[in-house]
Amino acid sequence: xxxxxxDIHCHPALKPYSKSFKYSPTKKNMLDAGRxxxxxxxxxxxxxxxxxxxxxxxxxxxxxxxxxxxxxGTKTVIVSLYPFEKHFLTKPVLGWKGLTEVLVNLxxxxxxxxxDYVNNHEDYFKDLIDEYDFYKQLDNQVQKIGGIFYTYRLVxxxxxxxxxxxxxxSTKKIINIILSIEGGHSLNTGLELNRDTGSPDEVxxxxxxxxxxxxxxxxxTFAHHFYNxxxxxxxxxxxxxxxxxxxRGMNEDITELGRKVLHHLLDxxxxxxxxxxxxxxxxxxxxxxxKILETIYSDVPIPIIASHGAVNGMRxxxxxxxxxxxxxxxxxxxxxxxxxxxxxxxxxxxxxxFGIQLxxxxxxxxxxxxxxxxxxxxxxxxxxxxxxxxxxxVEHCAKVLDKEGxxxxxxxxxxxxxxGIVNPIKGLWTAENIKDLAEEMVHHATSFISSYGxxxxxxxxxxxxxxxxxxxxxxAVEFLKRWFK
Numbered sequence: 215x216x217x218x219x220x221d222i223h224c225h226p227a228l229k230p231y232s233k234s235f236k237y238s239p240t241k242k243n244m245l246d247a248g249r250x251x252x253x254x255x256x257x258x259x260x261x262x263x264x265x266x267x268x269x270x271x272x273x274x275x276x277x278x279x280x281x282x283x284x285x286x287g288t289k290t291v292i293v294s295l296y297p298f299e300k301h302f303l304t305k306p307v308l309g310w311k312g313l314t315e316v317l318v319n320l321x322x323x324x325x326x327x328x329x330d331y332v333n334n335h336e337d338y339f340k341d342l343i344d345e346y347d348f349y350k351q352l353d354n355q356v357q358k359i360g361g362i363f364y365t366y367r368l369v370x371x372x373x374x375x376x377x378x379x380x381x382x383x384s385t386k387k388i389i390n391i392i393l394s395i396e397g398g399h400s401l402n403t404g405l406e407l408n409r410d411t412g413s414p415d416e417v418x419x420x421x422x423x424x425x426x427x428x429x430x431x432x433x434x435t436f437a438h439h440f441y442n443x444x445x446x447x448x449x450x451x452x453x454x455x456x457x458x459x460x461x462r463g464m465n466e467d468i469t470e471l472g473r474k475v476l477h478h479l480l481d482x483x484x485x486x487x488x489x490x491x492x493x494x495x496x497x498x499x500x501x502x503x504x505k506i507l508e509t510i511y512s513d514v515p516i517p518i519i520a521s522h523g524a525v526n527g528m529r530x531x532x533x534x535x536x537x538x539x540x541x542x543x544x545x546x547x548x549x550x551x552x553x554x555x556x557x558x559x560x561x562x563x564x565x566x567x568f569g570i571q572l573x574x575x576x577x578x579x580x581x582x583x584x585x586x587x588x589x590x591x592x593x594x595x596x597x598x599x600x601x602x603x604x605x606x607x608v609e610h611c612a613k614v615l616d617k618e619g620x621x622x623x624x625x626x627x628x629x630x631x632x633x634g635i636v637n638p639i640k641g642l643w644t645a646e647n648i649k650d651l652a653e654e655m656v657h658h659a660t661s662f663i664s665s666y667g668x669x670x671x672x673x674x675x676x677x678x679x680x681x682x683x684x685x686x687x688x689x690a691v692e693f694l695k696r697w698f699k
Contacts, residue, residue, distance in 0.1 A: 215656055217683055219648045220690035222292045222569040223394070223493075223521035223629035224278045227253055231348045232298070232324035235331055241344050243351040247281060253348070253366075254357050256281035259643050268640060274323045277632035277644040280357070280389060284364045286645040288389055290375055290694070292432065292521070293349070294634070296396040297341035298324075298332050301407050301440040301459045339402040339420045342395065346427070349391065366391050368429040372698045392698065393431040394491070394521065395424070397438030398475060404442040407459060412443045414471055421478050425485030432698055433489040433519050434479060436472075437499065444472035445499035448551035452575055452637075468502045476506070480516060489697065491519045492557075497531045497550045504560060517566035517697055522629035523553050524576040525610050530556035539613060545582040545606050552576060555614045562620050567693045569629015570607045570685075573636040578603045587640075596641045601654035603639060608655075608685055609662055612674070622674045623681050627690045648686065655682045 227243075234241050234251035247254035259267070259275035267273055276282060283291060335341060349368060357364050366389040369375055378388045399405075401420045403412030424430060437447040441463025451460055468476065479488045492500050507516060527543035529536045531554055537543045538555065546552070553568070561568050574583055586599040608626045615622035632638070632645060642651055660678030667675045 215652050215679055215682065216287075216649070217652060217686045218287045218289045219628060219645075219652070219686040220290050220292075221278070221288070221628050221630050221632070221645070222567060222690055222693075223294055223396075223571075223631055224291065224645075225294050225296060225631070225633040226278045226280060226283070226291075227293065227345055227348055228296065228633050229276060229323060230255055230279070231345055232328040234348070235327035236325045240327075241348060243348045245352060245355055245357065247357060253352060254280045258282070258646070264640075264643065267638070267643075273636065273638060275643070277638065278630070279633075280364070280366055281359055282645045283389060284357075284359050284362075284387065286648055288645060289379075290390040290392070290690070292392045292394050294394050294396040294435070294521075295342055295345045295349075295400070295431070296438075296634075297338040297345070297400050298328070299397070299399060299438065299440050300332055300405065302456060303329060303333055336405060337402055338399050338405070342400045346393070349393075361385070362387055364389065368393065370429050372694045375694070392694075393429055394433050394435070395431045396435040396491075397442060397494075398434065398436050398444040398472070399438060399440070399442040400434075401475065403444060403471075404440055407440075408462065410443050412471060414474065417471065417475060418478055421475060422484060425488065430486055431488055433491045433521070435491040435493050435521060436476070436503075437494040437496070439494070441466065444469060444475055445502075446496040447494050447499075448496045449549070450494065450551055464496060465498065466496075467498050468506075472499075473506075476503070477510075480511065480514075486699075487516075489517060489519055491521045493520050493523050494551065497534070500557070501531050507564075516564065517693070518557075518561045518564045519566050520553055520557070520561060520629075521567075521569045522571040522573075522631040522634075523551075523568060524571055524573075524578075525558065525607055526550070526552035526554060527610060528554050530554045538617070539610065542606065542610055542613075545579055546610070547576055547579055549576075558611050558614050558625065559618050559620070561625050562615050562618075565693070565696055566625065567627055567689065568611060568625045569627050570604060571636070572604070572628070572630040572632065572639050572642055574603075574639050575637050577607060577639065582606070593641065597650050597654050598657070600639050600641045601651050602658060604642075604651060605655055605658035605662075608659075608681070612670075616670050616674050619671065622670065623676060623684050624689055624692070626685045627693070628686060652682055652686055655685070 230251050230253050244252040257276040263275045364387050369390045375390045401417045405411040445468040446466035526548045527546040588596050612622035656678050659681040
């Protein structure tokens, strides 16, 4: 099947922006795609790089540069601005501070100059502004790929996307870029590992500056890897030597400063609402946020967004050790950074969206990951097994929502987290492999409808191809039509 997939969470600029610190002038987004500090720089995985990823999970290659997205047929993408957090780097390990720098550089494939900058700066907000500017530098600049002229445009509404579509021809293509932000620390909080540093006046002033941007973000991921003085975060770091840096704040609720920021984000009297993405919030903070929506915002339509997540198969934040689907829970990663069935229902009832993260650390249990491995190289067999990890996420959402009498194919999308610090699903290396995922997903979806369809509500009995179209494109389109105004 052929479809133009929409990714609701990825980081096309993380590698090129980080590499730009090696050159003079720094932070320059080059139009020359041959330069590593160009957002158009194309560097697909080599055989050696795939081997290294399989063995030590290093992702040195590019996954969502703009050339890759052009070749994947991407029309619209939600990119995440992310000021790299200092606490990946600031704590000595085994008596050597440089060890964390080596580990992070290997995992993220950035540059030593970028690491030096992160270590020394004292303003996450300035770093956010600089990455925003990195995108703006080549906004509407032309790049020729395979005889077709491509450009990307930062857009401010779904109406702009429709207008850009009208301007396309067979030789002129436009990639629409919607901004989001990952991590409330972007407002300049959480600079120190063991003490609060955020100034409420500065934080709220920075947030208002974001709301005044020409192209403000659609949503903000409220938490991230480390305590940001706004709310508690979930455990997320798999590098064992860095886990201690995460401990502070993991059990915290939404703080007083966090509540002020939350209300300022959702206030539409001071600019467009910036919606809240609940990924990375710990369960205590998520529970509080849902309560705030049920009380203070009970009459205000606000979507619940999980931009890049996975299900854990368990019933709810409260009933965290109980499941309604014991036959499938064995295949999911039962961690609280992943999402509970009750949260999927909330997302659906709020007309929100659930982006499925293409990261092997999140998407399946050890059993599921082990069963998905193949030992004799065979692309098609590998894709069949690996796509099943993604399909199970789609299927579980559907079973949960159908049981509630809801349309069960309307929240699932792709939130790959490509070019973030992810361990990609083997075979689904980059955006170009989404077409392979689509083909295999249709087989899984068709088989499910054939074997299980009679147990679904009549309005949920749609074709396998229609299901996959919704996951890769249509659900994100409906979300943007409703909320990106």
